[in-house]
Amino acid sequence: IMGCIPDRTTNLCSDQLIAKPATPTHLNVTSSLETLSLDGYFSFNNNNHAAKDFGNTYQSLPLAVLYPKSVSDISSTVKLIFNMGSASELTVAARGHGHSLQGQAQAHRGVVINMESLKGSQMQVHTGERPYVDVSGGELWINILHETLKLGFAPKSWTDYLHLTVGGTLSYAGISGQAFRHGPQINNVYRLQVVTGKGEVITCSKSKNPDLFYGVLGGLGQFGIITQARISLEPAPKMVKWIRVLYLDFSSFSKDQEYLIASENSFEYIEGFVILNRTGLLNNWRSSFNPKDPMQASQFNSDGKTLYCLEMAKYFNPDVTNVIDQITESLLLKLHYIPSTLFMSEVSFVEFLDRVHLSELKLRAKGLWEVPHPWMNLLIPKNRIHEFADEVFGNILTNNINGPILMYPVNKTKWNNNTSLVTPDEDVFYLVALLSSAVPSSKGTDGLEYILTQNKRILEYSARADLGIKQYLPHYRTQGEWRAHFGPRWKAFARRKSSYDPLAILAPGQMMFKKGI
Ligand code: FAD
Structure with a gap:
């Protein structure tokens, strides 16, 4: 890409991003990841697609891409990396549909988790007084629309474009022309299942683990990986x-x-x-x-x-x-x-x-x-x-x-x-x-x-x-700028980070916290 903004660490543009020869540390990490017994698999080669996004200006090549088939694939990967401690530089980025604008879903020499692989399980639509649908964090909104319409229902709040994942939009807000009435998408979620930066799998809602629930909604991927969401529905018009x-x-x-x-x-x-x-x-x-x-x-x-x-x-x-x-x-x-x-x-x-x-x-x-x-x-x-x-x-x-x-x-x-x-x-x-x-x-x-x-x-x-x-959808390069963005709410944000992702393993592309610091 001409006029590209180079990768922050390597200073290379995408066409220059070629996998480097593996160093001894890389080999150790790679073999540790390979020891995990998974339902899905890791890919260590040809991962250039995970170094790109819709913004088309930032590129960082990961060490590996995980194609998870189960929540436990995600939790055991994060747990392994957590147990390596802060001496390892390895980070983890959940990647939804990769429609970030400035590399937010990338992990330089880290692990990118391809969340769309997780969406295999059936979506469960529940009708009744308070209709909802249970979906994978890697599900695309367009698929949720088609599935819920089969029973005459649909989510209440949308984005203008539906080829985005649930985990991707809930990490920001999800704002469109319905938000004046229903609030953004993060207001229309009843429950989440999250894998924290320690690898724990936690279910949260406004009454169960509310600190994690509200933290993750709009939380820029900093506190956990959304593996499942319960989205509220309403009867759909034709x-x-x-x-x-x-x-x-x-x-x-x-x-x-x-x-x-x-x-x-x-x-x-x-x-x-x-x-x-x-x-x-x-x-x-x-x-x-x-x-x-x-x-x-x-x-x-x-x-x-x-x-x-x-x-x-x-x-x-x-x-x-x-x-x-x-x-x-x-x-x-x-x-x-x-x-x-x-x-x-x-x-x-x-x-x-x-x-x-x-x-x-x-x-x-x-x-x-x-x-x-x-x-x-x-x-x-x-x-x-x-x-x-x-x-x-x-x-x-x-x-x-x-x-x-x-x-x-x-x-x-x-x-x-x-x-x-x-x-x-x-x-x-x-x-x-x-x-x-x-x-x-x-x-x-x-x-x-x-x-x-x-x-x-x-x-x-x-x-x-x-x-x-x-x-x-902010993008800052320093923690000082992030502090200014959050203002008085930074303290609570940083406290949640130290509770749920103390080693700063998750979503390094947001450039908010540096691993081990
Ligand atoms: P990605 O780019 O893959 O990820 C975004 C961030 O979320 C990354 O930090 C990533 O690590 C993290 N993440 C991804 N999945 C998970 C998960 N499961 N758990 C935890 N963290 C996760 N936004 C609006 O609000 N309203 C709009 O109308 C709107 N329209 C858009 C139209 C287009 C054409 C595009 C490209 C974007 C639009 N957006 C809009 C912005 C969009 O909501 C965000 O860019 C969103 O993050 C994209 O989702 P994604 O699945 O591609 O996420």
């Missing part, structure tokens, strides 16, 4: 009315978003995005959407303007279409969008939830999926969002970024504050996601260096203006 409307004025856009997330009977999904349309080229925001009034819509001229698109979804079943039309219409009547810019689409529930996969297939076909992704996700308090929008969309981002800019508020009163996730202090805050793709080898405005510099400028401005933002 269809979705998917609506997009446009604004030229940021105030009306954000006021409408805030109004919608505050009312009990609004849409089931509320998001939004920013279209920096200075080049005159409209993004593909309206592909597969039909204007309510095609005549008027064709007269709407957006060239050279910054537009704000509010995106909503109303779930429904085909037998109640009339009622849903009325409810949707009365909700839309309360909003202040440009009347000619009402766009609608009706799709199945699965098509709606799996929408980003369609874009993935298109980008893959053009060779544009496996490019560097210098993404930045920010959580910004509601009372500072206008300042942020003025500066960032008015001054700092002078070109449209090569990818969507999501922007929507969520309501923290619906979120559980006992998890490890760090959010701004205010009850309502915005998620702003700058999801850029870089053009490999470009030195221009679509190149990696340029985008990283632009991201840095946004962070520097936010710090200077003291906006009280927190990064989501």
Whole structure:
């Protein structure tokens, strides 16, 4: 990859990452791992895929990849490494679907556990008063959707993209357009089974081992490997009315978003995005959407303007279409969008939830999926969002970024504050996601260096203006930066680390704790 950020320890880019000749210590470690009696197996060669991720900028080659077939494969591997003590540098990274952005699921010369191998056991859907599904930590959300739909149920809270694992999203939060009502995915879990950094297998919930349960949720993989999760479900709709409307004025856009997330009977999904349309080229925001009034819509001229698109979804079943039309219409009547810019689409529930996969297939076909992704996700308090929008969309981002800019508020009163996730202090805050793709080898405005510099400028401005933002899916290189990120909650986080992973074996790619220190 041209323009790659080299591996932190070896200083090599991916094409230079070739397995080094084994040293005596390596041989000892390798033979120790080989003595384990496993249901699955270790791979010591051809592990380059485990040195990469979706971000496509960080690469660290592991010593071995474990393909576990059972929870005990994971626990005996971690236990063996724990018993080697702090003299050994060996670390362990659970790898979900490898959709991290900066090497968080990698382990330099350590063991990567390929969590998707664990998903062999059947998913168990339980209906009744409090429906739930028991799934493996390595299960993909798209598979959970298909399996639960067989009984007419589905999880309540999602991410925009479903080809991610349960363990991967629960280690952060799992935020999408349903989070204003149900909270993020970490709020919709009843129970976890976890392998700690000592190799113990522990079941935890809000009443059993709650310290570990809340620590692991949003815990960046620091306290244990999630091997099983019990996810809460609700009856699933068959269809979705998917609506997009446009604004030229940021105030009306954000006021409408805030109004919608505050009312009990609004849409089931509320998001939004920013279209920096200075080049005159409209993004593909309206592909597969039909204007309510095609005549008027064709007269709407957006060239050279910054537009704000509010995106909503109303779930429904085909037998109640009339009622849903009325409810949707009365909700839309309360909003202040440009009347000619009402766009609608009706799709199945699965098509709606799996929408980003369609874009993935298109980008893959053009060779544009496996490019560097210098993404930045920010959580910004509601009372500072206008300042942020003025500066960032008015001054700092002078070109449209090569990818969507999501922007929507969520309501923290619906979120559980006992998890490890760090959010701004205010009850309502915005998620702003700058999801850029870089053009490999470009030195221009679509190149990696340029985008990283632009991201840095946004962070520097936010710090200077003291906006009280927190990064989501954060990436820091030093413990000092992590301490600042956690603020007063760092003490509890560090205490949990010393209880559950005292040798700092787990998730070294987060660069929070160094083994043996
Ligand atoms: P990995 O990248 O494999 O792992 C992530 C981290 O979790 C690593 O530190 C790893 O060690 C740890 N980990 C993995 N599995 C486990 C486990 N079983 N137990 C403990 N720790 C584990 N996020 C949102 O919230 N909302 C979105 O809408 C959203 N959309 C996205 C769209 C795309 C296209 C992509 C690439 C990412 C998106 N994300 C979103 C971010 C995503 O949730 C995280 O990157 C997530 O970590 C990816 O899951 P994964 O299974 O690939 O995890």
